[in-house]
Amino acid sequence: MAPKKVDRNGFQALLRVKPGAKVDLARFDCGATFGREKDAATDDLAKVLARLADLQERLWAEAAHAVLVVVQGIDAAGKDGTIRVIAGAFNPQGTPVASFKAPTPLELAHDYLWRVHQRVPAKGEIGIFNRSHYEDVLIVRVHGLVPEKRWRRRYEHIRSFEKMLTDEGVTIVKLFLAIDRDEQRARFQERVDDPTKRWKFNPGDLAERARWDDYRAAFEEMLDETSTAYAPWYLVPANRNWLRNLAVGEILADTLDALKPAYPPAAPGVEGTRVE
């Protein structure tokens, strides 16, 4: 397979956050469509999911590369839905999903990368993080759970940690799902109003919503400080689920493509064996 050129109009190029960028989320269009059509989205998504399925099977067979997909975003940004759609294309056996919630006492008794490191995928796997070590510069910062001096030096820790992982064969893709304040309102309201979704909502969500601007500042600095050449963030407009799914699917497929995963050769003597 010939190496694929980066498509300048592809989402991988369009949405990648340049190292040291000064992201301004207040001016980011979370409803952007980049000229893509909703009518074509079902077909386009089916195509990219088929590509992903093929690539994942080769990656799993080859067992030479690990891929770590980090998914972040404010409450109701669509983290769960994105993971469901994308992981649905993969063999679940090679696709562990780790969901990082409020740390347990045991986790809190360790450094903040300890629990995360344990869940880093093995070679052949595509591991998905629903939230991650980035919460340690997000919720931790917004709620002042540790002093600024402590969370601020974490950007450097995280860059170093991700560099080590990359050097050791882990490909890292970081997805920031961006919805705007009004879209979050609508999604929360839907959770309240729909009896099958109400369990997802708790009144504490409104207290978090009230800190919208604090979160925005934390997200912006996280993107500026930790989008690197080796472990880039992608800033994904996520008001429209169909566009978000397409963008994430195409970014992942292009990332996997670049690894050129190939079925490994058979063990010596296998070819031509006649099974009795």
Add this chain to the structure above:
Amino acid sequence: MAPKKVDRNGFQALLRVKPGAKVDLARFDCGATFGREKDAATDDLAKVLARLADLQERLWAEAAHAVLVVVQGIDAAGKDGTIRVIAGAFNPQGTPVASFKAPTPLELAHDYLWRVHQRVPAKGEIGIFNRSHYEDVLIVRVHGLVPEKRWRRRYEHIRSFEKMLTDEGVTIVKLFLAIDRDEQRARFQERVDDPTKRWKFNPGDLAERARWDDYRAAFEEMLDETSTAYAPWYLVPANRNWLRNLAVGEILADTLDALKPAYPPAAPGVEGTRVE
């Protein structure tokens, strides 16, 4: 939802191994169809996968029950394919798959249930084991890796371990996928002949195949000794993938149905909230 009666013609009743059964795999029809039609299988499978998706979402929301699905079977019996189809119906986030291969030195330094216990699913999860602690009375027995005295007392350990799990809220479903010797030959030959499958095959597989009768005896005794009222084995005819998928899907759906998973009530004060 009214509690569902056990359907006497359903796979759950048909394939369940009674405690203390004397299973005779040599006389078991691995190609049985139970009057089901292949032509209808695609529709039937879509229906049961939709049921599974709905049940899993409720189970996950409720977070009151854990479900452990153990998948065993000889090489090429279809363990991976079954897991792919069934887990494909579920939200991957709530469906950890644990694959137990040859134990590492660290695992061997512990009792044989140690590594397994760590991967038992949490409440709300449907955990799938691709192979399991049962290898410790299968491959370990066939290869004489421990003396008979040691592996023989493991039936009792396993019954006790599974009883404890059940008492603590884990529902256990054990699936034995049964193919016959000729079907294994055809599947191995296909792996050898298909360049995209050849990596799955290694010459050691033929050495294992040569021990077919030893494995059969080990499987039979495992089924007889460890199919219990609280953690039953299902003996699934698996020569035909379509029948195997239907049977496994329906057994799981009926098992989940019996737990009557329900969306939990909203937190106090959520209903009627207006999000600003």
